Amino acid sequence: MSEAGRRDVDADLLGRDDDLALIRGFLLDDATNSLVLLGEPGVGKTALMAAASVTATDAGMRVIRASGVEFEADVAYAVLHQLLFPLAGEVDNLDPEHRVALRVALGFGTGPAPDRLLASHAALMLLQRGAAEQPLLLLMDDLQWMDRASVDVVAFVARRLSGTRVRFLGAMRTGSCGVFENSGLRRHVVMPLRETAARQLLDARHPGLTRTVADRVLAGAKGNPLALLELPSALSRGQREGNVDLPAVLPLGDRLEVLFVRRVANLPRPTRELLLLATLEGTGDLGVLQAAAQRLADPPELADLVPAEADLLISVDESSGVLTFRHPLTRSGVIRASTSTDRRRAHTALAAATNHSERRAWHLGQATVGTDEPVAALLEDAARQKATRGDIRGAVAALIRAAELSPAAGRARRLAEAAYLDAHAAGDFHSAAQLLASARHAQPHATPSLHAAAATTLVVINNGGHLDTAHRLLVHAIESGDHGFDAREPALTEALHLLLLLCFFSGRPEGWADFARLLAMVRPQPEHLLVVAGATVLDPGRVSTEMIEHLDTLIAGVHQETDPSRILRLGLAAQHTDRHGDMRDALWHVIRQGRDGGPARLHLSALLQLARDDFKMGLWAEADELAAEGLQVCEQSQCPFFTWYFEYIQALLAAGRGDTAAAIELSERMISMNAARGAQTAVRWGHHARTLAELGGGDYEQAFLAVSRISKPGELAAHVQVSLWAAIDLVEAALRTGRHAEAVAHVATLQRAGVARISPLHGFLMVALAAMVEPDDERALTSYQRAVSEDGAHRWPFDLARVRLAYGERLRRARATSEARGPLIQALKVFEELGAVPWAERTRVELRAARWVGDQDDVHPDAVLTPQEREIALLAASGLTNRQIGERLFISHRTVGAHLYQIFPKLGISSRVALRDTLVDLDSRSPG
Secondary structure, three states: OOHHHHHHHHHOOOOOHHHHHHHHHHHHOOOOOEEEEEEOOOOOHHHHHHHHHHHHHHOOOEEEEEEOOHHHOOOOOHHHHHHHHHHHHHHHHOOHHHHHHHHHHHOOOOOOOOOHHHHHHHHHHHHHHHOOOOOEEEEEEOHHHOOHHHHHHHHHHHOOOOOOOEEEEEEEEOOOOOHHHHOOOEEEEOOOOOHHHHHHHHHHHOOOOOHHHHHHHHHHHOOOHHHHHHOHHHOOHHHHOOOOOOOOOOOOOHHHHHHHHHHHHOOOHHHHHHHHHHHHHOOOEHHHHHHHHOOOOOOOOHHHHHHHHHOOOEEEEOOOOEEEEOOHHHHHHHHHOOOHHHHHHHHHHHHHHOOOHHHHHHHHHHHOOOOOHHHHHHHHHHHHHHHHOOOHHHHHHHHHHHHHOOOHHHHHHHHHHHHHHHHHHHOOHHHHHHHHHHHHHHOOOOOOOHHHHHHHHHHHHHOOOOHHHHHHHHHHHHHHOOOOOEOOOHHHHHHHHHHHHHHHHHOOHHHHHHHHHHHHOOEOOOOHHHHHHHHHHHOHHHOOHHHHHHHHHHHHOHHHOOOHHHHHHHHHHHHOOOOHHHOHHHHHHHHHHHHOOOOHHHHHHHHHHHHHHHHHHOOHHHHHHHHHHHHHHHHHOOOHHHHHHHHHHHHHHHHHHOOHHHHHHHHHHHHHHHHOOOOHHHHHHHHHHHHHHHHHHOOHHHHHHHHHOOOOOOOOOOOOOHHHHOHHHHHHHHHHOOOHHHHHHHHHHHHHHOHHHOOHHHHHHHHHHHHHHOOOHHHHHHHHHHHHOOOOHHHOHHHHHHHHHHHHHHHHHOOOHHHHHHHHHHHHHHHHHHOOHHHHHHHHHHHHHOOOOOOOOOOOOOOOOOHHHHHHHHHHHOOOOHHHHHHHHOOOHHHHHHHHHHHHHHHOOOOHHHHHHHHHHHHHHOOO
């Protein structure tokens, strides 16, 4: 075999390592000389036999091939002729009796038909002679189609090869019920490919498929290699690229049609009718199937399914009342074997037999020819139900079909709504643009609908247009629409949600003013989620307590929400009020939908929201994975605008881990790419990542300059949401560059705004920031102790470790050297666990300055208490309060508290209650 041929064989054998190992062992090592491969059509038996041929040839064996042929199944000894013809020169060396019998059987001579047993012995002897100088491998494919006379001879030979230099490797379809399935020969079932190998094969042979199309092909092929190779070839270019919707049942290629259509076409008419109903019905419900069958002319009975069961096309579970196709491609064969009239008749019967509104609408839509507004309206309602479940592709398909059944005005409106769903949820901007063009063509002189304007807006920003252009386009459409600002108009609510998102992206006060003005015009009142999201996204630093309470109420019910759009809109509202922790399950639900082929644009939003929360929670490895997934989805779905989401996460991680160069490169890319298109929020996120990178790298002047581009010191900039995230960075950068007044002014501004009320995280950080700018050591240390003792502070390990580092630094500067070690050791442990290299190194420097001589890998040293610590511990264990202990030892009660904060982790306890027993235990273990 040529090298090119070998490469083709290798490509076709992805995921077949176990099968290949078994075949190699059979050829080279096993005492058994015969093996039969069984498997469904197209599963890869022939490819395995080709690989066996290569192995045998490399081992010095002579390979002889033969194959059953369906149209020769009635020709006696047809396959035996194929098999033995290469050895015809040896026939004359047989004894006369065997020579004559074999020559007649093979058609080389004339005479009466030979005795079957005599012909079998002759064939065995000929093969043994042929193997005298070189071992033989007999490769026989499609045993199920061998003529009966050849079957008897070959089966006889295969059972008697033990001890010879001949090996027999055959292949046949499972369920053929032939002699070879019950011959006593060793058998091996070739299973469909596992999902990973199936995807690798599909990617290798059809690399241009979009993820959604690839997932459909994988589901349809069900691990069948031939189907993986053939199904994409039967699709149009637009379907392969994801620009044209796939049909409900995938079409078959030529080779698959031979395999599946012929089996269906050979069934009796009533059986075919029932299989068509089952294919179009989709659930396999025998009750619906029977009810639909009764609405056909000359109704078939369920008993007419028996021929399909006997041919192993279906299985029927009478206990559950469900019919199942043994392979998904059988459904494709059923469709291919039917006519359009057959299918419309079946859809009509199924529509009458089902009570499910969405299925009824779909069946009526498929059965209808021409325009039919009532059916189109049913499909439109079904599309909206699908969209609320996240079935965006199904919703778009229903709207397109509704448009095809509509008059011109309805056609344009429904195509525009389909375009909006494609752009807003699926992120399929190419398809959205095509649908918008079709909508304009349907009604060329009409004013574009709100859905059309919204879809156009999304296409504009994804194609690199300026956000101001998109904003003006959408505002004009809302202002000039015929909706009357009626809150019950779904398109108006969708347009306002999109406007809110544009305002968030652009970060312009003028944009938010437009949003507030238009929202105030909605009557009787806007959607509650829209109001809450508008308040919390608009200016989270000044959001009212009432709105926060409304947000918490909405989040409390998110576990019951099925609409991914609403989940993500609520997630956006929660993003800057640090409430994603209560939404993680809902966000994971959207991500799993996306991974299963669901809407890509919503998938991206969920990935960002979870990745951002992961960074705050210290789940940096997961944040890294989600960011990489997001960039991959952006590339696959051609959504370049949204790449900054994930570049931000990657820049934060690089900054935290000390890869300053990578973090700065990513942040500069975000800034330059997004400034040109007016996406100021992306620019500010870039400055935030740059700030963290410079802080980690120790360039505090550059850090201060970067963070000042987000929010000037002493100001809480309106509409600049990231300024809250960057508050600790600004204060630290200011303090480390000698700008104490600016740091104090900034903390005072945040305090006046009441930022601590927004969330527990902001409450914790505000206590810490007050400690950082407090000039009095005693008051500062008290604030630091309060900050690190805040309930739930451990949920934000990186922030908490940074505060502990600052606490330890302040303790050391206050000459409380031994006390400084506790918070520094705790900070070091977290930084090392996160991989926050620069922060860990800074902490080690502080620990060395605090004269810590412990093993740096031991972040919980079993340190002995100092004399003062031991005295404080004993007094606390006796029940005295901090103030009473301070009065006895002539120190402040705050200093007592600071000492106890260091004592508890040293002793491995968390409260005073355990002090007495722990001290007694230490005394008992003391050496004297």
